[in-house]
Amino acid sequence: QVQLVESGGGLVQAGGSLRLSCAGSGRTDSPYRMGWFRQAPGKEREFVAAIRWSGGNTFYADSVKGRFTVSRDNAKNTVYLQMNNLKPEDTAVYYCAATWGGSYYKTSTYNYWGQGTQVTVSS
Numbered sequence: 001q002v003q004l005v006e007s008g009g010g011l012v013q014a015g016g017s018l019r020l021s022c023a024g025s026g027r028t029d030s031p032y033r034m035g036w037f038r039q040a041p042g043k044e045r046e047f048v049a050a051i052r053w054s055g056g057n058t059f060y061a062d063s064v065k066g067r068f069t070v071s072r073d074n075a076k077n078t079v080y081l082q083m084n085n086l087k088p089e090d091t092a093v094y095y096c097a098a099t100w101g102g103s104y105y106k107t108s109t110y111n112y113w114g115q116g117t118q119v120t121v122s123s
Helices: none
Strands: 003-007 010-013 018-025 033-039 046-052 058-060 068-073 078-083 092-099 117-122
Touching: 003 092, 018 033, 018 092, 018 117, 033 068, 033 078, 046 068, 046 078, 058 068, 078 092
Parallel strands: 010 117
Antiparallel strands: 003 018, 018 078, 033 046, 033 092, 046 058, 068 078, 092 117
8 A cells, every 4th residue: 555645735926936745655666657646626637847766857748837846855755846927827736646557647557646735826
């Protein structure tokens, strides 16, 4: 089993920044990839960003490229999502997830999920 705990969400004005953290525990073998997803009310969960645990290759949704940065600290088993220039349309519950293989942008790929953290961007 793997436990993922997100933190860092909150309320911010448009143009502001937040940094989300996702701390993992449980399995001793490192995941192949960690992903960030978000889900707004009435919408499907969508891919935001992902990072390979080994090597650090990163992937982003077009809607967040240039504004969001995903990173990881292997020693702390923690993944971060730095979100800059936030927009009201970024408002959603943000989830981190871990996978040991598969497509980085598909929710079905990921084996474990955190409980989510709310991000609200006011205009």
